[in-house]
Structure formats: structure tokens, C-alpha cells
Amino acid sequence: MPTRPAVDTLTYRERWTVPWWGWVGAVAVCLLLAAEIHLGYSGVRSWLPYVVLVPLAVVSVGALSRITVSVDDDELRVDDAHIPRRFLLAAEALDAEARREALGPELDPVAFVVHRPWVRGTVRVYLDDPDDPTPYWIFSSRRPEKLLAALDLPLPAPEEAA
Template sequence: MGSATTITDTYRERWTVPWWGWAGAAAVATLLAAEIHLGHDGLRSWLPYVLLIPLALLAVAALGRLTVVVTAEELHVDDAHIPRRFLLAAEALDADGRREALGPELDPVAFVVHRPWVRGTVRVYLDDPDDPTPYWIFSSRRPQALLDALDLPLPAPDES
């Protein structure tokens, strides 16, 4: 029998762009192509549509490629990763906490990966003597499941 993977040792999520992001990008690209076209014949009549609409959709696809992965050894957010031994504490932020954490409380050397269409936000405090980054703030669709996978304590009152 194979061993089952539990959420405490593996977690994965992808920040896909919602349908309205795709529709909005296609609409903006179509309007821009129509402005370039403006009733002209020949190459200028079809080339803007052929170029701009796929480019806009590729840009949206690139925005939706980001993933968050927790393994037994590391935390990965997009291309960045850190060994779990350097993770000190973690907390989920509500809307007001996210606004404060990304605004007046933001440390200039903090690692931030935020997408506005992903409502949840997590802050993970670090304890790495070779890295000046005090914490990571990143979006999460399921912040509580991510915190369960990280299995870290809440931050002490003076850290938050």
C-alpha cells in the first residue's frame, strides 16, 4: 500500500486569474486593436487583432502561473523558497490587517507577493541570520489550510 500525503507535510495552491480578468484583458485588447484599425484597409485592419488579443491573454496567463507550495523541507512562493527551519511564526491577515501590513507597517526589506484577486493573506516571520528579510507576506486562497500545513505558532504580540 502507498502512503497517504497529509496536509501537514504538503500543501499546494495556484493563484489563477478569475474569469473577469480574462474577459477584461480581451476586451481592452480588442478596443485597442479597434483604435489602431480605425477603418483602414489592408494590414492595419487585421494585424492589431491578431497581435494584441493573444498578447493580452498571454499576460493574464503569466499572472495566473504563481503557486504556493509547502513541502516537508521548504516553503515556496512563486520562484522564491526558504527552508522551513528558518520559519519562526505565521498568521493569517484579515482585510484590515492586510491593509496595515502592506501599508504603514510594511518593512522595506520584506518579501511581498500579493495579487488583488486572491482575498486571503498570510504573513510568515523568518529567523535567518544570513537574510535581512524579517517576514514574507503573500496571498493565499486558503490561509487556514496553509497555516495548518506550515504548523507554526502565532507571532508573539511584539512581532505583529
């Protein structure tokens, strides 16, 4: 009888949903644009923008809400990207000032970045993969402390953080 493969234990998972005001704002902008088109045309062309633009806004905002971050026994996943945990070297949570510096003047051009402005926390994970030129990942997190606890990595050494 074949044995079942071992199932990875999920130790952390979060999903970045767009806040309610993002949904309202996107639909409001599309309604205003559709109303503007409606004023200039009659017949089918007057109501067609409502049918097209409002669902497009909902689908677009829904696509922004699909990103997940998860940690299991074997790997870290951010959206569709994943990396085995054996290549993770160190991790740190970034405050607002450190995030601004890390995403601005200090950003390495080959770093992996997934950032959403409505998610306040940010985490930087340093990598040690000889086959990958990416020095670190920077990504948003709603609960950076819980994510760091799930990763169970040391803080970066001063030379890594500089």
C-alpha cells in the same frame, strides 16, 4: 545498487489563477484598442492589431496565473522564491484591515511581498535567518487556514506583530 533520494512530501499546494472576469476584461480592452487602430488604417495595418494584441492579452493574463504556493517537508515556496522551514519562526493569517495595514504603513522595505488583489486571503510568515535581512514574507493565499495548518507554526509573539 544506488538508493533513490527521499522525495519531499507535499503537504500544501495552491495556484493563483486569474478569475474569468480578468480574462474577459483583458481581451475586451485589447479588442477595443485593436478596433480603434482598425478604424484609422486599411489593409494589413487594419487587422494586424487583432493578431498581435489579443494573443498578448492571453499570454499576459496566463503569466499572472502561474504563481503557486506550496509547502513540503523541507521548504516553503512562493512562486520562484523558497525558504527552508527551519528558518520559519511564526505565521499568521491577516484579515482585510490587517492586510491593508501590513501592505501599507507597516510594510518593512525589505519584506518579501507577493500579493494579488483577486486572492482574498493573506498570510504573513516571520523569518529567523541570520544570513537574510528579510524579516517576513507576506503573500496571498486562497486558503490561509489550510496553509497555516500545513506550516504548523505558532502565532507571532506580540513584539513580532508590532
